[in-house]
Ligand code: IPM
C-alpha cells in the first residue's frame with residue numbers, strides 16, 4: 001500500500017489562500033507521480049479565524065494541527081485587523097501557534113538562484129553562489145518574554161532566554177552546520193545586552209562538542225551590514241527570535257525577492273512550513289503574487305517532515321527549471337524574463353515540471 005500523510009493546511013489572509021492553492025497543486029502533482037498520498041485538512045488562523053470565530057487561534061486549530069504529519073501555512077494579517085488589541089491580532093495567533101506546536105527552530109535558507117542573479121538590487125558578483133542558512137530561535141526571546149505591558153506613558157517588553165532554550169537551538173544549528181560548510185556565525189548584541197552575553201557563553205559551550213565546526217560571533221548591527229557587503233562569508237547564521245526576523249528579511253533581498261524564500265519550523269513535534277514573507281494585503285486577490293516561497297516551503301516539508309527527499313528534489317529542480325526558462329512573477333521584474341506570469345500560471349508550470 002502506498003504511503004499516506006495527513007497535511008494541515010492554513011491558508012490565512014491576504015495572498016495566503018492563493019499561494020497555498022499553488023503549493024497544493026504542486027504537492028498533488030509530485031505525490032501522484034511519486035506514488036504517495038497527501039490528505040489535507042484545513043484550519044483557521046489569523047484574520048480569517050477572527051472573522052469566523054472571534055479569536056486568531058481557535059482551539060480546533062491547536063488540537064487539529066497536532067494530529068497532522070506536517071502543517072503548511074500561507075500568511076496572516078492585514079489592515080482590517082490592525083486596530084485590534086495585541087492579543088487579538090492575527091500575529092498573536094501565529095505566535096501562539098508556534099508556541100503551542102513547540103517549533104523552536106526556524107530554518108530560513110537564503111539562497112540565490114543562478115537564473116536570478118540580475119534580479120537582486122545587489123551586484124551579481126556579490127551574490128552569485130550565496131547559500132546561507134539562518135537558524136532563528138522562534139519560541140522565545142523578546143517576542144514572548146514577560147513582563148510586557150503597554151501603559152499610558154510607557155511601554156516595555158522583556159528579552160529572556162533560558163539556558164535550555166539557547167542550548168537546544170544551538171544544537172540544531174551545529175547539526176545543520178555539520179551537513180554544510182561547517183561554519184557558524186552566532187549573531188547577538190553582547191556588547192550591550194546581558195541576554196546576549198549569556199547566549200554567547202552557551203553557544204561556546206555547545207561548540208566544544210563540535211570541534212569540526214568553526215564558530216564565530218558577530219554583533220547584529222555588523223551582521224546586517226555584512227549580509228549586504230559580503231554575504232558569501234556566511235554559511236549558518238545562528239540567532240535569536242527578533243534578530244532572526246530582521247536578518248532573514250534582509251537576507252531575502254540577496255535572492256531578488258522576498259517572494260522566493262521558504263522556511264521550516266521544527267522542534268518538539270509536528271513541523272510548520274511557511275514562506276518568510278507576509279500576507280501582502282496590497283496585492284491580495286489580484287493573482288500577481290509569487291507562489292515560489294510557499295512551493296519551496298512545501299518542498300522543505302516533504303524533505304524535513306516526511307522524508308520524501310526525491311519529491312522535494314523534484315520540486316526544487318522544477319522551480320529552477322521554471323526560472324531558467326524565463327518564467328517570472330511580477331515581483332522578480334523582467335530580467336531575462338520570457339514571460340511574466342500570474343500566481344496560478346507559475347503554479348501550473350512548476351506542478352507540470354515537478355511531475356516529470
Ligand atoms: C515572520 C513574520 C512574523 C514574525 C510576524 C507575522 C509575527 O514577520 O515570520 O518573519 O515576526 O515572526
Ligand code: MG
Nearest residue numbers: 245246249276
Ligand atoms: Mg518577519
